């Protein structure tokens with residue numbers, strides 16, 4: 022078979038491990054002819070393809086990013102996008118596509134599959150917010166990077182007896198904030214799932230600091246919002262072709278307010294794309310490899326319109342439609358009973 026592979030949306034540690042697994046298994050087990058689509062759906066529209074074989078995949082298992090490139094292009098939002106896509110598909114005699122991406126890329130994959138294209142999806146996002154799978158690769162790596170950063174912030178915060186606000190990624194869901202916050206012993210964890218009350222946050226910090234010399238780390242997800250409206254907001258103002266706003270600024274807003282309301286010296290650290298860069302953890306390499314092998318198997322079983330997913334530690338197939346229906350938000354039990362168990 023001639024099989025195309027595409028990575029779309031924000032990059033994520035482990036993408037190369039999936040590409041490698043799809044290519045190796047496809048070529049070695051079935052003699053597939055593989056081709057890479059460059060820069061996600063954008064490459065489909067412009068006909069930008071790259072050769073992909075076992076040789077090209079050598080050494081990429083531990084490498085972050087994606088050797089194919091990625092973009093946030095939405096073929097349904099581009100005039101003539103679907104016609105261009107069809108042309109590239111037919112001119113290059115593509116039999117099937119493995120689309121690796123988050124809710125946006127998989128949403129396009131789902132629509133294409135519903136209109137007759139042979140597509141199999143692989144879920145990825147550092148945000149871990151896809152409900153159809155218990156985990157996405159990239160999340161574990163992002164949590165480890167954020168936790169390492171929080172560990173470092175602790176020692177400097179303690180030395181100066183400061184509050185340090187650490188802003189992490191998480192547009193609609195606070196998984197990274199919650200996991201890294203728990204692992205890093207944060208005093209406060211603010212997530213998009215619940216609008217936070219700044220007075221409550223400050224009161225809890227005051228109680229904590231009243232016990233003595235107590236530096237505090239506050240972890241805030243970029244999509245978290247204060248109850249008192251969107252003051253200081255976290256919107257940068259631009260949106261992508263899928264309608265997502267670019268976020269930024271909530272960490273600085275929280276730091277300024279905490280300092281103003283409590284008088285505690287406060288600093289902010291915004292981790293940003295450091296969380297998405299660099300080598301995937303061993304866990305993410307394994308999950309990505311399992312997903313890649315399962316995806317190429319799904320192609321050869323003709324299981325089009327499906328996505329591979331992790332359920333009860335097994336890689337299973339679920340309808341692509343499921344990947345895009347519901348956002349997986351942080352379990353309130355984890356948030357209230359664990360993340361906030363030691364709140365002052």
Ligand code: F6P
Pocket residue numbers: 030031032123146147148190191192243267268297
């Ligand atoms: O891919 C998810 C994500 O990392 C979000 O957590 C974040 O809001 C967004 O991507 C950032 O996107 P970009 O790299 O386009 O700025």
